[in-house]
Amino acid sequence: MTDVERFCAAHHDGVFRYLRRVVGAAESARDLTQEVFLRVSRAGVPEANDIGQRAWLFRIARNLALNHLRDGRRRPPTVTFGSAAVPATQELAVALSHAIDALPDLDRDVFLLRETAGLSYEEIAAASELPLESVRSRLHRARQALRATLGHSLALREQRGVRCLPAGTRDGDDR
Amino acid sequence: MSSELEIIDAFIDGQRVDGDAIKRALSDPEGRAYMIDAWLLREAVQENETGASYAVTVPAARSAKPAPRWLVAAAITGSLLGAYTTGRITARPAPLAVTPPTTTVVAQPSAAFPVPAATRVIQLEFHASNTSGGD
Numbered sequence: 108m109t110d111v112e113r114f115c116a117a118h119h120d121g122v123f124r125y126l127r128r129v130v131g132a133a134e135s136a137r138d139l140t141q142e143v144f145l146r147v148s149r150a151g152v153p154e155a156n157d158i159g160q161r162a163w164l165f166r167i168a169r170n171l172a173l174n175h176l177r178d179g180r181r182r183p184p185t186v187t188f189g190s191a192a193v194p195a196t197q198e199l200a201v202a203l204s205h206a207i208d209a210l211p212d213l214d215r216d217v218f219l220l221r222e223t224a225g226l227s228y229e230e231i232a233a234a235s236e237l238p239l240e241s242v243r244s245r246l247h248r249a250r251q252a253l254r255a256t257l258g259h260s261l262a263l264r265e266q267r268g269v270r271c272l273p274a275g276t277r278d279g280d281d282r
Numbered sequence: 283m284s285s286e287l288e289i290i291d292a293f294i295d296g297q298r299v300d301g302d303a304i305k306r307a308l309s310d311p312e313g314r315a316y317m318i319d320a321w322l323l324r325e326a327v328q329e330n331e332t333g334a335s336y337a338v339t340v341p342a343a344r345s346a347k348p349a350p351r352w353l354v355a356a357a358i359t360g361s362l363l364g365a366y367t368t369g370r371i372t373a374r375p376a377p378l379a380v381t382p383p384t385t386t387v388v389a390q391p392s393a394a395f396p397v398p399a400a401t402r403v404i405q406l407e408f409h410a411s412n413t414s415g416g417d
Contacts, residue, residue: 246295247287261319269322
């Protein structure tokens with residue numbers, strides 16, 4: 108396995124999850140993910156530390172996603188959910204989708220880079236070309252906004268208990 | 283308060299934070315509530331991802347129930363009968379094989395290697411003996 112293949116395999120899921128949330132449609136996210144890794148394989152992974160490489164990768168993903176949205180291929184308003192989710196969870200999931208869609212673009216982007224891709228603050232700052240302080244404040248603002256919108260659903264959810272999860276992993280990865 | 287909540291953000295996001303600062307932030311009920319909500323949000327986002335990709339990767343089960351066995355058996359029997367009948371109808375007697383004319387080649391003794399004349403003749407005689415025999 109070459110370095111590029113290893114790099115792609117390590118970050119494929121994170122890129123797909125991020126794009127899935129940004130562009131909405133799974134099919135488009137899959138196409139864009141392929142495009143991201145096509146560019147990576149053409150350009151080669153840059154000589155940088157791990158943080159720099161991930162930031163570079165997600166900058167490509169982010170730019171492709173923004174171009175995709177700018178080209179008029181708008182995001183669908185909501186995400187459809189499979190039968191794997193239980194109904195109570197579905198309610199929160201749909202509300203969460205709407206709430207994330209309602210965030211300002213940059214705040215949403217910072218939040219998704221953190222929560223779906225698991226990027227660190229430094230990586231988010233490099234990927235989205237924002238100062239580190241701006242990343243902190245946007246992330247906080249996004250969480251506060253989501254918390255305000257989803258307060259009731261989160262309170263209901265809290266009754267089931269809370270788990271300490273790292274960002275950027277899929278639910279169930281750590282079971 | 284906002285800066286204290288940002289300390290909590292940094293803490294749950296794996297950033298290095300000042301111990302006293304996080305203690306102060308978590309000593310406030312609002313800080314604790316914020317941390318719990320941030321965890322719940324994270325869990326909800328990750329569940330959301332699981333549900334979404336499930337819907338994508340598992341194409342809506344086309345039919346949850348498999349076809350009944352009698353239907354499968356009937357379909358197989360029908361197709362076998364149909365194939366047999368079609369074979370019977372369309373079968374033609376095989377044409378008689380026409381054997382191509384054959385050519386017999388008789389190998390002639392080669393004169394390239396002449397047989398040498400015998401130098402000694404050994405003659406074997408066989409006589410019936412009463413003493414010999416296997417019985």
